[in-house]
Amino acid sequence: MPRRYAVNCSILFTEFPLLERAAAARDAGFEAVEFWWPWPEAPVPSEREIDAFCQSIEDAGVRHVGLNFYAGDMPAGERGVLSHPARATEFRESVGVLARIAERTGVRAFNALYGQRLDGVAASEQDRVATRNLAFAARTVAAFGGTVLVEPLARGLNGAYPLETAADAIAVLRRVDEPNVKFLFDAFHLASNGDDLEEAVRAHAADIGHVQIADAPGRGAPGTGDIDFAALFRALDEAGYDGWTALEYKPDGPTEFGWMKEWPA
Template sequence: MLFADAPFLDRFARAAACGFDAVEFWWPASDSLAGVEDAVRDAGVEVALLNFDAGDMPAGDRGLLNDPARRQEFRDNVPVALELARRIGCTRLNALVGVEVPDLGRAEQLELARENVAWAADQAAAIGADVLIEAINTIENGPYLLSRTDAAADFARSVGRANVRLLYDVYHMQRMEGNLAATIAEHLPDIAHIQIADSPGRGEPGTGEIDFGFLLARIEELGYDGWVGLEYRPSHGSTEESLDWLPLEGRGAARADGRP
């Protein structure tokens, strides 16, 4: 979502130039996977998170796991995504479960999604990777199957795989349920990755209603040691201009040499 004015493969270097030493991205459906690998290596960044193929997202798809007609499409993507993850050193892959399929029971869809996640998680375990489950808001995304933190956590536990964990998206959960700090504290042992954007406009922190000074301090105080990904749309200008809220030293993991 950031650096969207540039071709996808150019964004890795843009992120590195801004001081970031890690990136995350959706499935690069229209780009060469070898090109992605080269871009990651050339930029010198870590890949903190990669999404499995979630379908045609501009057209409204939000995952393939719950649709019997697209089961094979997801399963064909899993080994390809895991091979890319292995080659670029990514150990967390996000699996969007999907928007409700008309004329198919919700319980049946959740069971199919559960089977698909378990199947993917077993393969991911072979490369030491986690499969993440994300709750997203239904206001903008239609009847997505998992729209609240408790539902996503219950689903992840029901899969019965130790490497199935949660992706907590601050923006989506502010839209759906609020109570961000307490919810993160409650589910912290299951949270493997956090994403942020302000609400309700999905812009950078400081453009909406969330007190990120408090929230980020609380996340650190709780002992969360994973990445916090920026998944927002710059409210004006370029991505670089939207980063005024985040000092350079806050854009990367601490390095042994003391550089940000």
């Protein structure tokens, strides 16, 4: 089936300022974009910042298909505040901001990074906090048809992040038990941690809410590593996945898409 590619403008088109990236994606021929949380220093940015971000997407005329919840200071190494007992207020405040962005841009898929394990805090307590926050987020975005996504991350690159495999993410989904909490299938992270991508698709097809791709190792464009993307795409097609496939790789130099000649949209 035809593949629908979206561009993650927090990792691609970084040669442009943030507010010019949606237009850059449009000019490169894409009709959809996604972003990480655009303000790593704050769960509640200013009204001016929110408006400028939304306006940049509206002016570009592209679809906004994915957005992260506030995840702490990612450039400094944080990977989410969802499970941090002392930061539940920050996460929940960001949910309100996200809902306002969704009203403006139409985005409906939201990635909630789980957060790293904390010294001196029991893993069971962090999991309890994460479950409550995910349920809160799920109920909030359900009001406008939104989906919350849960994502494993590559071992060794993201601190003490506890979700590494498809099975880890699915266990969180089962614990939260909300119908609009889904699995974010990221080929790079899963392959880096040893998951068989085709088997993961077959085993968890009903729970996959979004797909992101980069090659592994290296997180470069498809074709720069060892992932068999032809086999992965075939498995996704056979599983009936018809959502967006988001490009979330690190380009070697300026953003370009020559690899798509082999796997076109």
